[in-house]
Amino acid sequence: MVTPYAPPTIADLVGRTPVVRLQRLPVDGGGMVLAKLEGDNPAGSVKDRPAFSMIAAAEQDGRIAPGATLVEATSGNTGIALAAAAAVKGYRMILVMPAGSSRERSLSMTAYGAEVVETDKEGGMELARDTAEQISRDTGAVRLDQFANPANPRAHELATGPEIWEQTQGTVTHVVSSMGTTGTVTGLSRGLHAIAPRVRVIGIQPAPGAAIPGIRAWPPEYLPRVFDPTHIAEVRTVTQERAVETTRALARREGLLVGMSSGGAAAIALEIAAEEPGSTVVFIACDRGDRYLSTPLFDTAGEQA
């Protein structure tokens, strides 16, 4: 019997992102460093996985049906991913984000048909989260709440972690992931622990005062509910300077145009590989650098290449 042609949908293209080996950044006699390129997801970031997973879970629970309105607080990538997922599923999407995020981000969201509500920059993500809650109370819009929704880490537990194991043919020794909602680090550490408990998963947060889009060192009262440190070996901090420097080096010396949180994770991955000869260190490259071209991230005019 001939199998009928079944072309993939956009949801089918989420995940199975490539892994590439760094070639020119120095590891000084240490291990190998690999980047998992989450910017290759269809809406451009690691957040495509939880966006499609949270909407699918809400549909399965009967919390939403086509025509429903959804609301979410987001620093950017989740909003873009949710806007894409809501567009193809037929939901109205309201996204709440602090003012001052890169212009590409809000334009991408509105291009997908979402509505963007900007909150005061000084209030940060905490105010955006409180505002999304208020909109939900006032209008009945359904909150997906990526900070508390188990479908966020589950997407990484079921896919991102096992993918890393398979793609490295079981040689991975360390995985480095920067922490925003902490869904990626929590989920992939669970998924990897189930297969290979010896793999060390390292979370990255910004050093005090560092502004790295998408990641945060949370005050205890705002620590995301999805956070589960059980299988996270350690949390390291990265300065903004090192994150920026490494992001630029990834573009100029590796041909990898990624965002600043990816550069922060890469800096720590290089540090670990230098400490551990024979290691295979995978870092999560959360999104693509072209999402930041209107910001100073790659504005190196006058600097030495």
Ligand SMILES: Cc1ncc(COP(=O)(O)O)c(C=O)c1O
């Ligand atoms: C650029 C960027 N890096 C890292 C992260 C962190 O991912 P997670 O929320 O899974 O911790 C995010 C999350 O939105 C992000 O947008």
